[in-house]
Amino acid sequence: MSDENTLLALEGIKALFAIEEIKKLRARYFRCVDTKDWEGFAAVFAPDAVFDISDDVPGCILTGGDAIARAAGEPLTGCVSVHHGHGHEIDLTSETTATGICAMEDILRWSPDSERPNMTLHGYGHYVDSYEKIDGRWLIKTMKLKRLRVDIGTAG
Amino acid sequence: MSDENTLLALEGIKALFAIEEIKKLRARYFRCVDTKDWEGFAAVFAPDAVFDISDDVPGCILTGGDAIARAAGEPLTGCVSVHHGHGHEIDLTSETTATGICAMEDILRWSPDSERPNMTLHGYGHYVDSYEKIDGRWLIKTMKLKRLRVDIGTAG
Amino acid sequence: MSDENTLLALEGIKALFAIEEIKKLRARYFRCVDTKDWEGFAAVFAPDAVFDISDDVPGCILTGGDAIARAAGEPLTGCVSVHHGHGHEIDLTSETTATGICAMEDILRWSPDSERPNMTLHGYGHYVDSYEKIDGRWLIKTMKLKRLRVDIGTAG
Numbered sequence: 001m002s003d004e005n006t007l008l009a010l011e012g013i014k015a016l017f018a019i020e021e022i023k024k025l026r027a028r029y030f031r032c033v034d035t036k037d038w039e040g041f042a043a044v045f046a047p048d049a050v051f052d053i054s055d056d057v058p059g060c061i062l063t064g065g066d067a068i069a070r071a072a073g074e075p076l077t078g079c080v081s082v083h084h085g086h087g088h089e090i091d092l093t094s095e096t097t098a099t100g101i102c103a104m105e106d107i108l109r110w111s112p113d114s115e116r117p118n119m120t121l122h123g124y125g126h127y128v129d130s131y132e133k134i135d136g137r138w139l140i141k142t143m144k145l146k147r148l149r150v151d152i153g154t155a156g
Numbered sequence: 157m158s159d160e161n162t163l164l165a166l167e168g169i170k171a172l173f174a175i176e177e178i179k180k181l182r183a184r185y186f187r188c189v190d191t192k193d194w195e196g197f198a199a200v201f202a203p204d205a206v207f208d209i210s211d212d213v214p215g216c217i218l219t220g221g222d223a224i225a226r227a228a229g230e231p232l233t234g235c236v237s238v239h240h241g242h243g244h245e246i247d248l249t250s251e252t253t254a255t256g257i258c259a260m261e262d263i264l265r266w267s268p269d270s271e272r273p274n275m276t277l278h279g280y281g282h283y284v285d286s287y288e289k290i291d292g293r294w295l296i297k298t299m300k301l302k303r304l305r306v307d308i309g310t311a312g
Numbered sequence: 313m314s315d316e317n318t319l320l321a322l323e324g325i326k327a328l329f330a331i332e333e334i335k336k337l338r339a340r341y342f343r344c345v346d347t348k349d350w351e352g353f354a355a356v357f358a359p360d361a362v363f364d365i366s367d368d369v370p371g372c373i374l375t376g377g378d379a380i381a382r383a384a385g386e387p388l389t390g391c392v393s394v395h396h397g398h399g400h401e402i403d404l405t406s407e408t409t410a411t412g413i414c415a416m417e418d419i420l421r422w423s424p425d426s427e428r429p430n431m432t433l434h435g436y437g438h439y440v441d442s443y444e445k446i447d448g449r450w451l452i453k454t455m456k457l458k459r460l461r462v463d464i465g466t467a468g
């Protein structure tokens with residue numbers, strides 16, 4: 001009886017840590033984009049990760065952490081970006097897999113001498129994710145950005 | 157001794173899951189408003205829930221999940237809305253009751269052909285909530301929106 | 313065996329509560345600034361807390377909860393402020409110490425009759441923190457605001 005309860009407790013704790021680790025993973029994703037830490041950014045993804053940004057770029061589905069990092073990093077050259085995410089709804093589907101949704105906002109401003117001179121983008125939406133635990137670390141497996149709204153303009 | 161510790165552990169885990177479930181409930185509230193999922197939205201409330209929006213609409217206090225959903229949904233016809241919430245301060249007051257505060261921001265823009273042509277609203281504040289666990293599910297029991305600031309304008 | 317597991321479980325639960333309490337502490341920091349609750353604000357800091365705001369005010373490093381509260385409060389006279397923070401990456405470094413990073417945004421608007429008439433400030437960045445548990449309560453020990461971007465302007 002007590003043994004069963006103990007195992008139940010350890011199970012519960014493992015689940016709670018998984019949820020916390022996935023939230024940290026997601027926070028690292030956002031922070032690495034904005035600090036242009038592309039190595040750290042690539043490291044949040046599973047090797048075969050899929051990022052569906054077809055709401056932003058029609059038909060665009062990126063595959064693999066390195067490819068996602070390159071594709072995300074290139075257009076952000078000369079851009080100060082702010083990416084925020086919160087409001088996590090995480091569901092553990094097994095000991096090593098999980099799904100999640102979070103609200104997001106991105107605020108981008110390109111410099112006058114960039115390829116998008118003075119362009120601004122202010123967007124809102126949700127990330128619909130799946131995660132996988134590989135070699136003891138939670139990673140982003142799939143990610144779809146569903147937009148509520150995107151405003152594109154030019155800085156004063 | 158070990159039995160006591162085990163029960164203590166299970167108690168702690170139950171509390172941590174309650175806090176996580178309340179955060180998910182809150183995230184669902186925000187997501188359902190912005191995706192106009194009014195059925196999902198109504199389902200976050202206890203049957204006798206009370207939503208005090210007198211800071212926005214003087215004297216306005218709504219009662220009941222369905223009434224709240226109708227009252228929230230109607231003015232958002234023809235409106236792209238973004239509601240963000242985070243910074244939870246949740247206190248469990250019993251096994252089935254809790255209170256909470258979270259920071260919030262809402263960004264609304266009505267379409268040219270809506271009842272509020274091109275109107276924009278950008279607000280900030282805190283939700284002061286109470287929650288109740290009914291039939292195994294945490295629900296919003298009371299909710300008061302306390303505003304820090306609201307900017308109303310017209311889109312470009 | 314079972315005893316060991318029980319202790320392991322209690323250890324895990326203690327860690328999870330520590331993380332949750334640090335998140336609440338951080339939420340209280342943001343809420344107290346915006347509601348101008350300077351007593352509550354001072355109470356989130358360890359007695360010897362250090363706040364490095366040299367990214368905003370070159371060379372400015374504040375020490376001590378009360379001094380930080382005074383230095384934060386004074387320029388916010390006549391200002392409606394909104395401070396948001398989320399995306400926590402908290403690491404426990406011992407039973408009574410922890411480090412953390414969170415994303416932040418601040419939106420300030422001073423009134424026409426304040427010392428900064430109609431001035432607006434809209435900033436983004438990360439807080440890089442350390443925390444300490446003193447007498448059973450988690451407190452902010454050090455805090456450095458690293459800016460991504462700050463926009464200063466004048467309200468319409």
